[in-house]
Amino acid sequence: MIYYLEQLFRRHFLKFSGAATATSGLLLAGLSTEAAAQNVSVPKHWDETFDVVVIGSGFAGLSAAIEARKAGANVIVLEKMPVPGGNSTINGGGMAAVGSDVQKAHGVKDSVDLMVADMYKAGLGLNYPQQARMVAEKSNEAFEWCRDYLGVKFKDTLAHFGGHAVPRTHTTTIQSGSGIVQPMLQKCDELGVQLQKKVYVKRLIVDGERVVGLEVLPNYRQGKEDASNTKFIKANKGVVMAAGGFAADVLYRTTQDPRLTAELDTTNHKGATAECLKELIRVGGNPVQLSWIQLGPWASPDEKGFGLAPIFAGYAAYPNGIMVDPQTGKRFVNELADRKIRADAIIKTGHPAIGICDEVGMQPAKHVMDKLLERGVVHKFDTLNELAAFYKIPEAELLAQAERYNRFVAQGKDSEFSKPFDMGQKTLGQAPFYGVRFWPKAHHTMGGIEIDTQARVVNIETRKPIPGLYAAGEITGGTHGACRLGTVAIPDCIVFGRIAGQQVVKA
Numbered sequence: 001m002i003y004y005l006e007q008l009f010r011r012h013f014l015k016f017s018g019a020a021t022a023t024s025g026l027l028l029a030g031l032s033t034e035a036a037a038q039n040v041s042v043p044k045h046w047d048e049t050f051d052v053v054v055i056g057s058g059f060a061g062l063s064a065a066i067e068a069r070k071a072g073a074n075v076i077v078l079e080k081m082p083v084p085g086g087n088s089t090i091n092g093g094g095m096a097a098v099g100s101d102v103q104k105a106h107g108v109k110d111s112v113d114l115m116v117a118d119m120y121k122a123g124l125g126l127n128y129p130q131q132a133r134m135v136a137e138k139s140n141e142a143f144e145w146c147r148d149y150l151g152v153k154f155k156d157t158l159a160h161f162g163g164h165a166v167p168r169t170h171t172t173t174i175q176s177g178s179g180i181v182q183p184m185l186q187k188c189d190e191l192g193v194q195l196q197k198k199v200y201v202k203r204l205i206v207d208g209e210r211v212v213g214l215e216v217l218p219n220y221r222q223g224k225e226d227a228s229n230t231k232f233i234k235a236n237k238g239v240v241m242a243a244g245g246f247a248a249d250v251l252y253r254t255t256q257d258p259r260l261t262a263e264l265d266t267t268n269h270k271g272a273t274a275e276c277l278k279e280l281i282r283v284g285g286n287p288v289q290l291s292w293i294q295l296g297p298w299a300s301p302d303e304k305g306f307g308l309a310p311i312f313a314g315y316a317a318y319p320n321g322i323m324v325d326p327q328t329g330k331r332f333v334n335e336l337a338d339r340k341i342r343a344d345a346i347i348k349t350g351h352p353a354i355g356i357c358d359e360v361g362m363q364p365a366k367h368v369m370d371k372l373l374e375r376g377v378v379h380k381f382d383t384l385n386e387l388a389a390f391y392k393i394p395e396a397e398l399l400a401q402a403e404r405y406n407r408f409v410a411q412g413k414d415s416e417f418s419k420p421f422d423m424g425q426k427t428l429g430q431a432p433f434y435g436v437r438f439w440p441k442a443h444h445t446m447g448g449i450e451i452d453t454q455a456r457v458v459n460i461e462t463r464k465p466i467p468g469l470y471a472a473g474e475i476t477g478g479t480h481g482a483c484r485l486g487t488v489a490i491p492d493c494i495v496f497g498r499i500a501g502q503q504v505v506k507a
Contacts, residue, residue: 041205042205042207042212042213043205043213043215043232045232046213046232046233046234047231047232047233048076048231048232048233048234049233049234049236050073050074050075050076050194050233050234050235050236051068051073051074051075051235051236051237051505052064052065052068052073052074052075052076052235052237052238052239052240052501052504052505053075053076053078053213053214053233053235053238053239053240054068054075054076054077054078054239054240054242054501055077055078055201055214055239055240055241055242055243055276056077056078056079056086056241056242056243056244056276056473056475057077057079057084057085057086057181057185057195057197058085058086058087058088058089058181058242058244058473058493059088059177059180059181059184059473059489059490059493059494059497060242060472060473060474060475060493060494060496060497060500061077061240061242061243061472061473061497062077062181062184062185062187062188062497063184063472063493063494063497063498063500063501064240064242064470064472064497064498064500064501064504065077065188065193065240065501066184066187066188066191066193066498066501067497067498067500067501067502068237068240068501068502068504068505069188069191069192069193069501070191070501071501071502071505072505073237073504073505075193075194076193076194076195076196076233077188077193077194077195077196078196078199078201078214078216078233079195079196079197079198079199080198080199080200080201080220080243080271081197081198081269081271082197082198083197084181084185084195084197085177085178085181085185086244086269086271086272087177087244087245087267087268087269087272087306087474088177088180088181088493089176089177089178089181090176090177090178090267090269090305090306091176091177091306091489091490092171092175092176092177092310092311092314092487093171093172093174093175093176093177093178093179093180094159094161094169094170094171094175094314094486094487094490095139095142095143095146095154095169095170095171095172095180095487095490095491096115096139096161096164096168096169096170096485096486096487096488096490096491097139097140097142097143097168097170097491098110098111098112098114098115098136098137098139098140098168099111099112099140100140100143100144100168100170102154102156102157102158102170103158103167103168105156106157106158106167108158108166108167108168109166110166110168112133112136112137114165114166115136115139115164115168116132116133116136117165118163118164118165118485119132119135119136119480119481119485119488120132120481121163121338122163122338122339122340122480122481122482122483122484122485123446123480123481123482123483123484124481124482124483125481126289126292126478126481126482127478127479127480127481128478128479128481130452130453131451131453131478131479131496132479132480132481134453134495134496135479135488135491135492135495135496138491138495139491139495141495142490142491142494142495142498143170143491145494145498146180146183146494149187150180150183150184150187151183152172152179152180152183153172153173153174153179154170154171154172154173155170155171155172155173157171158170159171159314159315159319159364159423159487160319160336160420160422160423161314161336161485161486161487162297162318162334162335162336162337162338162339162341162342162485162486163336163337163338163339163341163483163485163486164336164485164486164487165420166422167422167423168487169486169487171315175311175315175365175367175368177490180490196218198218198219198220198221199216199217199218199220200216200217200220200225200275201214201215201216201243201275201276201279202214202215202216202217202227202230203215203279204239204279204280204282204283204469205232206283209466209467210466210467210468211235211238211239211283211466211467211468211469212234212235212468213232213233213234213235213239214232214233214235214239215230215231215232216230216231216232216233217229217230217231218231222270222271235468237468237504237505237507238467238468238469238470238504238507239468239469239470239504240455240470240471240472240497240500240501240504241276241280241449241457241469241470241471241472241475242471242472242473242475242493242497242500243276243277243475244271244272244473244474244475245268245272245444245445245448245474245475246272246273246274246277246445247266247267247268247272247293247442247443247444247445248266248268248269248270248271248272248273248442249272249273249274250262252273252274252277252278253274253293253442253445256290256291256293256447257291257293260293260442264295264440264441264442265299265301265304265305265441265442266305266441266442266443267296267299267305267306267307267310267441267442267443268305268306268442268443269305276475277448277449277475280449280457280469280471280475281449283466283469284459284460284461284462284466285449285450285457285458285459285460285466285469285471286449286450286458286459286460287447287448287449287450287460287477288447288448288449288450288477288478289446289447289448289477289478289481289482290445290447290448290477291447292445292446292447292481292482292483293442293444293445293446293447294339294340294343294442294443294444294445294446294483294484295339295340295343295347295440295441295442295443296310296339296343296440296441296442296443296444297313297339297342297343297345297346297438297440298310298313298314298318298342298438299438299439299440299441299443300377300436300437300438300439301352301437301439302375302376302377302436302437303375303377307377308368308371308372308375308377309372309377309378309436309438311365311368312355312362312365312368312369312372312377312378312434312436313355313436313438314486315364315365316357316361316362316363316364316365316434317335317355317356317357317361317434317436318335318336318355319335319336319361319364319423319425320357320358320360320361320362320364320423320425320426321335321355321356321357321358321361321428322335322355322356322357322401322402322405322428323335323342323353323354323355323356323438324353324354324356324393324398324401325349325353325354326351326352326353326354326391326392326393327349327351327394328394328397329388329393329394329395329396329397329398329400329401330397330401331401331405331416331417332345332349332353333345333346333417334414334417334418334419335417335419336419336420337417338483338485338486339443339483339484339485339486340482340483343440346438346439346440347440351439352437352438352439353437353438353439354391354393354435354436354437354438355435355436355437355438356384356387356402356428356433356434356435357428357433357434358428358429358430358431358432358433358434359430359431359432359433360426360430361425361426361428362434369434372436377436378434378435378436379434379435379436380432380433380434381432381433381434381435382431382432382433383431383433384398384399384402384433385399386433387433387435390435391435391437402428402429404416405428406427406428406429408421409421409425409426409427409428410427444474444480444484444489445474446477446480446481446482446483446484447477447478448471448474448475448476448477448478449471449475449476449477450476450477450478451470451471451472451476451478451496452465453499454499454503455470455471455472455496455497455499455500455503456469456470456503457469457470457471467507468507470500470503470504471500472493472496472497472499472500473492473493473496473497474489474493476496479492480492
């Protein structure tokens with residue numbers, strides 16, 4: 001993947017690398033972390049005071065807020081954007097869980113060790129062992145918490161996402177993360193958790209070694225903020241940082257990987273930027289694995305952002321169909337490999353790939369098909385011949401590939417790419433047929449700030465937790481190593497979000 005990205009984005013390297021190097025130098029300047037942390041003095045007057053201040057209103061932040069409030073703390077959630085939820089709202093609503101009653105009902109044999117092994121394989125062994133295991137061990141608890149405590153509605157079926165050895169993905173009935181975020185927001189409202197939107201975190205405030213509060217910009221509007229209009233919020237117990245990743249921050253992501261320039265689209269909302277991560281680093285947090293930035297192999301260049309193509313890909317085209325190189329008409333990768341393997345393989349061809357499924361295979365994504373067809377992201381054809389003509393695929397090669405793939409399905413074994421057939425897949429042949437173009441987009445930043453198993457932010461110098469400072473979700477690093485498995489983000493966020501909320505009240 002490195003070579004092909006370099007070739008694709010080489011002409012942009014010099015444009016961004018100078019600015020990136022300068023930014024990186026400022027972040028890691030000669031001041032010790034202790035001196036840097038003390039640059040912001042403790043205010044004589046606090047505008048507001050709470051027991052717990054949570055930054056970010058996605059899965060991790062809301063989980064932390066709910067648990068902290070249940071433990072009796074006075075909690076406020078600060079959200080930078082005008083709409084809560086961030087990337088959590090626009091994600092596909094898939095949640096990996098081991099040992100659920102849904103798995104048992106479908107006869108799926110799974111284990112914590114198997115999920116951890118899958119995470120390690122995708123993560124190239126760079127995963128932090130304790131955090132990775134904790135996500136797997138507590139994944140079913142997180143699923144049941146969502147379903148039974150929050151009232152999240154899940155399908156009674158399972159999905160088999162790429163890189164997982166068995167089907168373990170539980171999906172919200174609306175196939176969107178908003179199916180979890182909205183019940184979380186409702187629970188926060190019931191419990192009396194305050195939510196303030198359009199609040200930008202300017203600085204963390206440290207008194208001695210302890211984080212005691214924040215300086216924020218209220219009424220924030222991206223690009224139109226008033227830097228002089230600041231407010232100070234005190235956190236008696238502590239701050240939980242759950243502000244998400246930085247895949248939409250082109251300047252900062254190019255400091256970590258100069259190839260990921262503005263030419264590369266992202267699935268993230270525009271608020272997924274790095275200011276909170278940089279602030280964690282400034283007060284002594286340890287940044288880990290920041291250069292591992294995941295590209296989503298199910299994204300389409302024919303729509304902006306996350307879009308709906310990932311739903312069609314994850315539930316229809318990839319498990320129930322094939323992906324081919326339009327220049328050869330042939331498959332070139334296991335459609336259910338992990339995200340890095342698939343993204344690397346697509347980029348290696350140098351052009352978008354074509355995902356294909358038939359009417360039977362399309363059914364799990366049926367509820368989004370009208371919009372996908374209307375937007376011209378997915379196209380519908382009466383025959384594979386018509387599909388081949390539309391995408392300029394060699395017709396004879398595509399038909400031969402479909403026949404070869406159907407033999408694999410009938411035999412229950414893919415002798416070419418080892419794609420698993422444990423979801424009752426049918427042969428590809430029931431008209432009409434559906435096609436979509438795939439080209440990777442920047443999706444998830446695996447790296448972030450180091451935490452321990454109690455969600456405490458670890459100091460880079462002392463290797464001890466920074467008092468009063470906790471973090472959860474995509475702003476943390478290490479759990480996923482080089483590549484996160486699809487649908488493991490939700491259990492990661494909820495497991496460590498809940499832990500952060502439970503632990504901060506004990507501070």
